[in-house]
Amino acid sequence: MKGLDQDILSGFRLLDVIDILLVAIIIYYIYSLIKGTIAVNILIGVALFYGVYLVVKQMQMRLLTEIFGGFISVGSIVLIVVFQQEIRRFLTHIGKNISLRRKKFLWSFLNSKKTSQVDNNEQLRPIIDACRSMSKSKTGALLVFSRHFDEEYYQSSGVYIDAPASKRLLESIFFKNSPLHDGAVIIVDFRIMTASSVLPLSDSEDLPPQLGLRHRAAIGVTEVSEAIAVIVSEETGEISLAKDGHINMNLSAEELEKILREEL
Structure with a gap:
């Protein structure tokens, strides 16, 4: 057992840590965007659906496996349609953060040039x-x-x-x-x-x-x-x-x- 733990740790790289952190950030962003919306209930339903699929597949129930597998094969398209509002919101947040950083840079650049500021x-x-x-x-x-x-x-x-x-x-x-x-x-x-x-x-x-x-x-x-x-x-x-x-x-x-x- 001790040798197995050492093998696992020896194969763990710095990039794996970065990979886990990036996935955690993405999950946090997604959760913050859908928190308090009906999308949470939809996501729970999707997770339960996939859990049932894994159970029937493990129990080798062929007919149910084929039925659930057919839905899951087009699941990515269905998720895009169902969560289009949340996906748009997620991309908007990313674009807004980039835009704000660009504006801050331009603002500091203009101030360094001592240009006149418009009083609104x-x-x-x-x-x-x-x-x-x-x-x-x-x-x-x-x-x-x-x-x-x-x-x-x-x-x-x-x-x-x-x-x-x-x-x-x-x-x-x-x-x-x-x-x-x-x-x-x-x-x-x-x-x-x-x-x-x-x-x-x-x-x-x-x-x-x-x-x-x-x-x-x-x-x-x-x-x-x-x-x-x-x-x-x-x-x-x-x-x-x-x-x-x-x-x-x-x-x-x-x-x-x-x-x-x-x-x-």
């Missing part, structure tokens, strides 16, 4: 004032701050505007009798690109049941993109902010302004 406080102020005003009047609103304008996605589900973000324009859009009030406003570089855009709803099971469609849409769009969403509740006037699939509720206008300054 004046551009952000009308948006904060609009959120404060809509909060007081309990006007429901959903604002999505995106770093890039995906025309195929946003424009196909909304009305194209492309105008500077102003307090009056935002209040007009979300006025309850306005034809554009139902949906999200997409803001890129402090310009309102589209209004009345339809967003994907979050399927997370960890969300409080009292959250409405606006909150679930805000969380949903931040799960699949690097956008930031601001919500004004129509029922309570409460201001909330969603980022990376998480929501920060009951914010004051000052707290919202502070967060948006750091993020934008």
Whole structure:
């Protein structure tokens, strides 16, 4: 037994340790992305299905082995179809991390060149004032701050505007009798690109049941993109902010302004 242990340890390389660590990181990333969603139940079902297949194969039950084996042979395609949302979210996280590192590098490079920095406080102020005003009047609103304008996605589900973000324009859009009030406003570089855009709803099971469609849409769009969403509740006037699939509720206008300054 002692000789067997020594043989196993002698064949264990540094690359094997790195291999195990990389697999553990991938598993952790996947778990963090599907945690609290219906995908967890699907994954458990897939694991049980594969476990039953191994049992019937070991017991040499030929008919069941053939049936289960047929499903498993196309299992990779089925998993891609079932988990397409999670796969997209996983790839988005990877791309976002690479993008953030590139932006940090460019930012440090520009600072070393002592180039002028654009102050966005004046551009952000009308948006904060609009959120404060809509909060007081309990006007429901959903604002999505995106770093890039995906025309195929946003424009196909909304009305194209492309105008500077102003307090009056935002209040007009979300006025309850306005034809554009139902949906999200997409803001890129402090310009309102589209209004009345339809967003994907979050399927997370960890969300409080009292959250409405606006909150679930805000969380949903931040799960699949690097956008930031601001919500004004129509029922309570409460201001909330969603980022990376998480929501920060009951914010004051000052707290919202502070967060948006750091993020934008």
